[in-house]
Every structure is written in C-alpha cells, then in structure tokens.
Amino acid sequence: SLPDWLSDRKKRQLRKADPSLRQSIQLVQDLAMPNLCNYLALSPDQQYLFLLGVYKPRMNCYELANLSLKFERCIDSPAHKLVSISEDYSKLALLEAERWLELHSQQGHHYKLRVPAEGRDLAWCSWTGELIVATAGQQLHRLNLELGRFMQPWTTEAAVENYRCAECPQNGLLFVGTDDAKVQAWDRGPRPPWPLWTSGPRDHVTLGVGMATGHALIYDIRERRPCVVKDHRYGVAVHSIAFHGDKVISSDSKCVKLWHQADGSPYTAVEPGVNINHMLHFPNSDCSCWLRPEVEEQERTETVLYDNYKFLTREQLTSLGLSSLIGTEYLRAFMHGFFIDSRLYERAKLALSGTGADTAALRRERLREATDGLAAGRIRRTEAAAGAAAAAGDADAARVNRSLVGVVTDARFGDMFRREEFAVDAESEEFGRLDQLRRAAAKKEKRRKMAREKAGRAERLAATANQ
Helix, strand or coil, rough: CCCCCHHHHHHHHHHHCCCHHCCCCCCCCCCCCCCCCEEEEEECCCEEEEEEEEEEEEEEEECCCEEEEEEEEEEECCCCEEEECCCCCCCCCCCCCCCEEEEEEEEEEEEEECCCEEEEEEEECCCCCCCEEEECEEEEEECCCCEEEEEECEECCCCCCCEEEEEEECCEEEEECCCCCEEEEECCCCCCCCCCEEEEEEECEEEEEEEECCCEEECCCCCCCCCEEEECCCCEEEEEEEEECCCCEEEECCCCCEECCCCCCCEEEEEECCCCCCCCCCCCCCCHHHHHHHHHHHHCCCCCCCCCCEEEEHHHHHHHCHHHCCCEEEEECCCCCCEEEEHHHHHHHHCCCCCCCCCHHHHHHHHHHHHHHHHHHCCCCCCCHHHHHHHHHHHHHCCCCHHHHHHCCCCCCCHHCCHHHHHCCCCCCCHHHHCCCCCCCCHHHHHHHHHHHHHHHHHHHHHHHCC
C-alpha cells in the first residue's frame, strides 16, 4: 500500500504510472472497537460491514465503497448477533443480553422487545418474514414482523437448550444445533416440521458443522454420517465455518484453518496470537489478487519499496554519514528506519564512492560538502548588513549618503552594520508584514497627494473663471 505521508497528488501520479498500485490494499477507517469485537456481519448487497462490540456496547456500520465509518450506535445491552433484514443497512435486528431483541431502521433505534427466554442465536427467514430466536430452552421463538407478534414456537429435541440456528436460502430449511451434539433441520412450509441430523448450510446438500470438541464436520444432508471430519487439535469449540470454492474455512478461538473439502487435507492456517471471537468470510473479495504483488515484492532481493524513495535503517544512515539529517524534512521515519529521497541517497553514495587511493578523511570531506550544500539551501542569507558595511568602507564616499556614513563609522553604532544578528531578513514574515504596511501607507499618501492636486487644479480653474 502507499504510505500515508504522500500527498494526494503524488499518490495519483504513482497510481497512473504503475497500474499495479491501483489494486493496492486500502484500510477501512476506524475498523476497530474500544475493547473487543465479538461479531461480524455483512449486508446482503456486500456493501456494508457491521461490527458488534464493547465497551460501551455498540454497533458500527462501515461503508466499504468509501472505506469509511457509516455510523456508530451505542446500545443498552451487549449484543452477540446481528441480522440484516433488508439488502443494505436500513433494517437490522440485534439479539442482546437479558432477553432483549432490538430493531433498527435507517434513522436509528426503531423498537425494542423481550423474548420469552434468554436468546442464544438469531436467524432471519426471508420467505415467511420471521425472526427465529434460538433460546436457552427447547423452543424456537418466532417473531412475525408483518403481524407484529410471536407465532406458535417450535419445540426441538434439545436436552437442555439450543445453541445455534441458521437458514439455507436455497432450500428454505432452518438448521438448529442443540447442546447434545444434534442438529435438526426445520421445513417452514405448510407441512409439519420434520427433523434431519445435519447442520450448517452451504448449498442444497453440502453442510458444515462446528463441534465443541474442536472438530469440523462436512455433511451431505442425504446421509447420516459425515463425509469429512477435520480436527483442529486445540480442544476448543469451532465457532465459525465458511466455504470458499473447493476449500473450507473453519475457525476456533486459537486459529483460522483453510483445508480441502474433499479429503480434509490442510491448505494453510493463521494464528493471530489473540483470541478469535468470530470469523466472517467475504465472498468474491479477490484478496489473492492484492496479496500476490505483495508476496512478489517481499521475495525480491532489493529493498526498493516506493518510487523516488529509498528505505534505510539507522545503521545504513550512519555508514553513509547522513545521521545528522535525522529529524529534518529530508528523512521520514517509518517502522525501524527512514525513507530518503532517491536523489539525495545517490548524491551521498556518490560522495562516499571513490578509488582505492581516496582516504577516509577525503570521503568525509566530500560528504561534508554535500550536506553543507543541503544546509545552505535551508538557511536564508541576508545581505543588508554586508551591503551597509561595504558602503561604509567604499573609498568613493560621494556615492553614499553622508548621514549613513556618519552612522556606520560611529563606534556606538558600527556593530549594528557588521554583526550578523543585527541583519534585516527581507524574506522573513515580520519584514513582509512591515513592508505591506509601508506599501499601504505609501498608497494612502499617494491618494491624498492626488486629492490635493485635484483640489488645487479646481481652485485655479475657479479663479480663472471669476476673472
């Protein structure tokens, strides 16, 4: 990605010159929570990303097209599930602690109600317009948003409570996972519900199941036995499963694993070093196209990262004799080193290069000349004092005002024309303000003079007419 300290104009020039930079990775603004984030969700149109976290309990919505925070809303109770009722962010449902179910509209909070039991999971049935709440009992409570009331609940075969529920939009089945390692599928058609031992929809027949023992199972809903069993080998619950082509992405609190669906062979794994609360798969994001240039860049032997800039560590700066430039505008601190302009780097490198007969002192002298030239470009030199002193010492005193010569040659005021600290910097901001006042006063005096001349001409014309 491009560095933040580059100007917008420079970024546009680099993207225009290098087409690969147009696919650079851009970070979403403020993609974080104050304490922790416990749930991620994506809108059906894939344009908005939702985050639930604490503390204080809140919900963040990010507009991915603009890579920015769309809105942030604080809520009364911690929320652990969010579903999008509409295609965008305009209609949302949040399942919160203490049996609260909260509805949000585009303007903000819309309505809040309580479910009969503590909610464990939430699913949206688009075919019937119902919110299904898996609770801490054997019942699935159904809230019909069209009628505005709870419907007759469904009773599962759970021993104690229901843990998870999810909808398969392709076949209209609702899958519910229970605490006794059973998963049921409910048909919401006109027929009575019928059970299936399966879980986790992906398409019409392939399902994924995450177990509390750390196993991920792949099922065909037409069979009772799993097709593939994948062991994470951490002994913690698998809380998220997603499908990516012919591969499966499963996550527990320790790592995210990507493995082949056909035989369960590992593909790769990511261990962030912190606890993972939830995993969201973003479909068709083409992140691999972004990561490929980055991987190729890391495999290069040279260390050039950006056009017109060179990255140097502090040791490399010392070896080049440029450590005195640390803290100036010629070096920009970044990570464990500094970015330096390529032209300045080449000048310093050329100043240090030489034949075998060159001594270290000669190389240091060349480098000192190069850095002194840079320093001279930053310091404004004033010529007022030098000009006055030269005028005082000029043999042709007729060319100098006699009063100025008297002041300069006076022992009391001579230092003011010879010492540098008394020099007037004609390019300073203070001198510019005084010069503006002087020019304004001169213009005002000129207008007064013109007014007096005009009045004088008018008086002379009037006197001539009276004669």
